[in-house]
Amino acid sequence: MKKILSLAVTAALTLSLAACGSNSGNSSSPAPTDSSNTPANSTPSTETRTLKLAALETAYGADVWKEITAAFEKVTPGVKVETTIDKNIEDVIGPGMKSGDFPDVIHLATGQKKALTETFVKDNNLTDLTDVLSMTIPGESVTVKDKLIPGFTDTTITNPYGDGKTFLMPMFYSPTGLFYNAGLFEQKGWAVPTTWDEMWALGDKAKAEGIALFSYPTTGYFDSFFYALLNEVGGADFFTKATSYSEGIWQTSEATQVFDLITKLASYTEKTVPANANKDNFTKNQQLILDNKALFMPNGTWVVGEMSKAPRADGFKWGFTALPAVAAGGDSYSYTFFEQIWVPAKAENADLAKQFIAYLYSDEAAAIFAKVGAVQPIKDMSSKLDGDNKLFYSIYDNGAKASMGAFATTDPVEGVNISDNVFGSIDSLVTGAKTQQQWVEEITKASDALRGALK
Numbered sequence: 001m002k003k004i005l006s007l008a009v010t011a012a013l014t015l016s017l018a019a020c021g022s023n024s025g026n027s028s029s030p031a032p033t034d035s036s037n038t039p040a041n042s043t044p045s046t047e048t049r050t051l052k053l054a055a056l057e058t059a060y061g062a063d064v065w066k067e068i069t070a071a072f073e074k075v076t077p078g079v080k081v082e083t084t085i086d087k088n089i090e091d092v093i094g095p096g097m098k099s100g101d102f103p104d105v106i107h108l109a110t111g112q113k114k115a116l117t118e119t120f121v122k123d124n125n126l127t128d129l130t131d132v133l134s135m136t137i138p139g140e141s142v143t144v145k146d147k148l149i150p151g152f153t154d155t156t157i158t159n160p161y162g163d164g165k166t167f168l169m170p171m172f173y174s175p176t177g178l179f180y181n182a183g184l185f186e187q188k189g190w191a192v193p194t195t196w197d198e199m200w201a202l203g204d205k206a207k208a209e210g211i212a213l214f215s216y217p218t219t220g221y222f223d224s225f226f227y228a229l230l231n232e233v234g235g236a237d238f239f240t241k242a243t244s245y246s247e248g249i250w251q252t253s254e255a256t257q258v259f260d261l262i263t264k265l266a267s268y269t270e271k272t273v274p275a276n277a278n279k280d281n282f283t284k285n286q287q288l289i290l291d292n293k294a295l296f297m298p299n300g301t302w303v304v305g306e307m308s309k310a311p312r313a314d315g316f317k318w319g320f321t322a323l324p325a326v327a328a329g330g331d332s333y334s335y336t337f338f339e340q341i342w343v344p345a346k347a348e349n350a351d352l353a354k355q356f357i358a359y360l361y362s363d364e365a366a367a368i369f370a371k372v373g374a375v376q377p378i379k380d381m382s383s384k385l386d387g388d389n390k391l392f393y394s395i396y397d398n399g400a401k402a403s404m405g406a407f408a409t410t411d412p413v414e415g416v417n418i419s420d421n422v423f424g425s426i427d428s429l430v431t432g433a434k435t436q437q438q439w440v441e442e443i444t445k446a447s448d449a450l451r452g453a454l455k
Contacts, residue, residue, distance in 0.1 A: 051081045051352050054103035056089045056112075060172075060372045067368050072359050075139045079352065090116045102344045104353040107171065109339040110157055117168070118409065120344065121160045126167040127343035127350050133166065135358040147361045149377040151402040156240065157340065169357055172374045173338035175395050175402075176224040178296040179303060181289055181312075182319030193324045194332070196261060203268045206295055212270035215294035217282040222423040224335035225298040226262075228323050228403040231333045233257050244408045245451040250444045257326070263436045266429040270294045274427040283307065290316060300337065301392045320392050322400035334395050335403040338377065377402070410453035421446040 055065055062085040069081035084103070086092045090112070093103055110117045120126055133145040133153060145153075152158070152170040159166050185192065193199040203213030216222065230239045234254035241249050249255060270293065276284040286303060288294035290312040304318060322334040341360070343353045359365055366378050375381060375393055382394035396402055407418050421442045428434035 048078055048080045049349065049352060051079060051105065051349055051356055052084075052103045053081055053105045053107070053356070054084045054089055054093050055107035056109075057085045057087045060369075060374045064369060064372045064374065068360070068365055071364055071368065072138075072356055075359065075362075075364075076355065081356070090114045097344075100346070102346045102348070104347040104349045105341060105343055105356055107339070107341040109171075110168075117340065117342070120342070121167070124161075125345045127345050127347060127353070128165050128167060129169055129343060129354065129357065130164075130166045132169060132354050132357055135354065137362045138355060138359045139364065140362055144358050144361050147378050149379055149396050149402060151404065152338065152377040154236070155404040156243070156408070157338075157405055168340035168342045170377050171339040171341050171360070172369070173336045173377050174301050174375075175334050175336045175392055176298065176300045177228075177320055177322050177334040177395060177400075179289060179299045180296050180319040180321070181292060181316050183315035183317040184292050184295075184313070185319065186317075187315060192319070192321050195328055195330070196324045196326060199324050200264070200268070202295070207268075211292060212288070212294040213268035213296065214265055215270050215273050215285050215288040215297045216277065216426070217285050217297065217299065218277045218279070219423045219426040220419075221298045222262075222426050223406070223419065224300070224337075224403075225323070226258075226422060227406065228333035228335040229258050229261065231401070231403045232323060232326050232331055233261075235331075239403070239405065243405060244454065245447040247448070247451065250440055250447060255440075259436055259440055261326075262426070263429055263439075266426065269430045271430070274430050277427055283310070286310075301389070304388050318388055318391065320395065322395055332400045333403040334400045336377075338404065408454055410450045413449050413453050416446050416449045418443075418446050418450060 053065070053069065065083055065085055069083055073079055073081060084092060089108060093106075094116075096102075106117075108117050110121075133148075134143055136143055137147065148170070152173075153166050155170075156162075158168045158170060160168070180192070184190075190202060190205070191198075193202050199213070206213055227239070227243075230242050234242075234252075238249075238252075238254050242255065270285075270288055273285050273288075276282065283306070286297060286299070286307055287310055289297050290307060290310055292313045322332040325332045341357055343350050343357075347353055361376065361378060366376055366381060367384070369376060370381075370384060373389075375385070375389070377396075380397060382390055382397050385393055407422075425434055425439045425442065429436070429439060
């Protein structure tokens with residue numbers, strides 16, 4: 001289920017690299033040195049520089065980082081990487097940091113239970129990584145910005161202070177969108193809708209054949225759906241205002257359009273879905289797609305493995321698409337979960353850390369990561385993948401824009417949970433227990449309560 005699997009998807013691998021090296025007799029060139037510390041008329045030192053990397057061990061394993069760091073050492077002679085990889089990386093590196101011993105690079109995503117990354121963000125203890133975007137990737141002739149899929153460094157996660165500066169760099173990602181049975185569409189001669197008007201027309205056509213237009217595992221899956229729709233309707237500025245609880249935002253024409261679309265979609269949803277939209281029966285709602293009882297459902301790439309042993313209709317074949325555009329020629333969005341890598345403000349080797357991060361976007365590094373299923377937001381990376389992953393990760397190569405970010409973090413407000421108010425009410429919209437107006441009023445009330453509690 002998403003809440004379990006997305007933790008693995010959004011977890012960051014942790015390595016702490018610290019090693020005292022001797023002179024590198026095999027290096028093809030001497031390690032860069034600080035000339036200000038070199039005595040006059042002396043030979044520049046060839047002492048090995050050490051980079052300390054810390055990463056959370058996740059489903060990708062620890063060995064992949066060892067292979068990555070070995071490759072980085074080869075492309076940057078005179079550098080030794082010392083890694084610390086652990087499933088409880090926050091506990092491992094925490095005591096050392098309290099005494100002033102900081103890793104140079106930390107691969108640990110936001111959203112972890114102990115919120116170490118969020119703490120560094122809140123305390124302004126991160127190194128500005130904006131210049132990494134303009135760095136030439138070690139071993140290549142292109143810059144990091146040239147390699148990255150647009151949008152991944154324009155988020156409230158990577159740029160947490162709203163000043164246009166990037167403090168967390170994006171790493172492994174998992175796109176979300178609408179999953180369907182491509183085999184059924186081929187059998188029926190149906191085209192995948194590119195606009196919401198086309199979606200409603202297809203819904204009417206499918207209904208005539210006893211097939212619902214829509215299903216969802218649980219209402220929690222509307223987070224990625226809702227965030228993508230906010231971007232489609234109002235763009236990045238509207239998304240930022242909505243997720244930061246701007247006053248009056250839910251009464252704007254853009255917000256009304258979002259609410260109208262979701263309410264209409266609720267009317268096209270298979271009526272049995274709310275009864276099974278829970279942690280025990282959510283796969284029954286996913287099974288509706290495999291049984292040709294519903295056409296689309298919001299989900300992430302993990303659903304393929306989750307339903308790998310489930311029965312399915314003859315000719316079933318996974319299909320995957322971004323949300324339809326609001327109007328012909330408009331933007332289509334797919335939300336993505338992604339991990340981050342960053343540099344503490346007190347890192348001793350911040351410049352070397354930036355060079356290492358730049359290397360992580362090289363073709364060589366990307367190929368190493370891809371072997372264990374860790375895919376980075378690099379342009380055309382999908383062409384190097386196989387099977388279903390090729391389909392899923394090509395979504396941004398085929399014109400969809402990436403949507404990222406979430407409702408802003410606040411201090412606790414008693415009795416208020418914005419996710420419950422926004423997403424948790426979808427079941428009630430489907431059953432008719434709640435009207436669109438009641439839904440909007442609840443969201444507005446929660447947003448107003450959280451505005452003053454922003455961190």
